[in-house]
Amino acid sequence: MDNGMTQAPLSVAGLGVEFSDFRAVRDVSFDVRHGESFGLVGESGSGKSTILRAIGGLAPISHGTVRFRGEPVRATRSRAFRRAVQMVFQDPYGSLHPRQTVERQLSEPIRILGLDDRMDRIRQAIEQVGLNASFLYRFPHQLSGGQRQRIAIARALLVQPEILLLDEPTSALDVSVQAEVLNLLMDLRETRGLTYLFVSHDLAVVGAMCERILVMRNGEAVELLTGDQMRSGRVSTDYARQLLRASEGYQPGITRREAG
Numbered sequence: 001m002d003n004g005m006t007q008a009p010l011s012v013a014g015l016g017v018e019f020s021d022f023r024a025v026r027d028v029s030f031d032v033r034h035g036e037s038f039g040l041v042g043e044s045g046s047g048k049s050t051i052l053r054a055i056g057g058l059a060p061i062s063h064g065t066v067r068f069r070g071e072p073v074r075a076t077r078s079r080a081f082r083r084a085v086q087m088v089f090q091d092p093y094g095s096l097h098p099r100q101t102v103e104r105q106l107s108e109p110i111r112i113l114g115l116d117d118r119m120d121r122i123r124q125a126i127e128q129v130g131l132n133a134s135f136l137y138r139f140p141h142q143l144s145g146g147q148r149q150r151i152a153i154a155r156a157l158l159v160q161p162e163i164l165l166l167d168e169p170t171s172a173l174d175v176s177v178q179a180e181v182l183n184l185l186m187d188l189r190e191t192r193g194l195t196y197l198f199v200s201h202d203l204a205v206v207g208a209m210c211e212r213i214l215v216m217r218n219g220e221a222v223e224l225l226t227g228d229q230m231r232s233g234r235v236s237t238d239y240a241r242q243l244l245r246a247s248e249g250y251q252p253g254i255t256r257r258e259a260g
């Protein structure tokens with residue numbers, strides 16, 4: 001049976017990304033299943049962000065294929081893709097316009113996609129991220145880091161996406177705020193039936209957030225782990241073991257909750 005729930009909404013096969021003659025990503029393959037949170041982890045420079053950017057159309061696909069709902073994506077992403085797949089970046093300061101109110105920034109994606117019920121959508125999105133309408137008339141510098149990231153998440157949710165590409169979404173935040181935003185993301189995945197592709201260098205974060213995790217090193221996939229394996233340290237490569245050892249002793253205040 002293939003009713004759209006069984007087909008991987010996103011799959012990557014033999015992906016390679018080259019910048020001039022530098023190969024940032026080599027021959028990486030994985031499927032992201034409907035409703036799961038799939039993690040990409042690895043040290044700085046291992047190619048995690050580049051994979052996310054290549055999927056989103058922000059980095060060149062030199063080799064291999066990215067499929068969305070089973071169909072290879074084209075160089076110019078389709079309208080359906082641009083609506084269904086939204087990105088959230090590490091630095092909400094960089095991704096929000098400094099001189100525009102929250103309301104104006106949230107209006108933009110609705111305008112671009114030509115959707116109606118603008119204010120209803122905006123109010124709904126801002127409430128879903130735990131803020132209220134009074135935030136709509138503030139500028140980014142009048143918000144805390146956590147509030148800014150909530151606005152960036154609200155902006156991604158406005159167009160009712162299916163998949164969020166999350167690039168270190170909490171790495172710029174203090175640990176306590178980080179836990180709040182991670183909990184928000186876990187709740188949203190459940191209530192909105194979202195699918196996540198989650199990039200982080202932080203093993204505790206991906207271990208708490210993800211059902212499956214691909215460990216990356218120097219642009220290559222090293223090992224595919226379940227969240228359970230990562231949390232209990234049952235890894236098979238030396239590299240994954242090294243990463244785990246390096247992250248020992250640091251546990252953010254997040255607790256694992258089973259989805260569904």
Ligand SMILES: Nc1ncnc2c1ncn2[C@@H]1O[C@H](COP(=O)(O)OP(=O)(O)OP(=O)(O)O)[C@@H](O)[C@H]1O
Pocket residue numbers: 019022024042043044045046047048049050051201
């Ligand atoms: N636009 C670009 N032009 C040239 N090289 C790039 C470009 N983008 C990324 N790279 C290089 O590709 C490699 C992988 O970078 P990438 O940002 O994907 O790694 P990462 O695992 O996400 O690391 P980090 O956690 O530091 O972001 C790095 O060596 C980086 O310098």
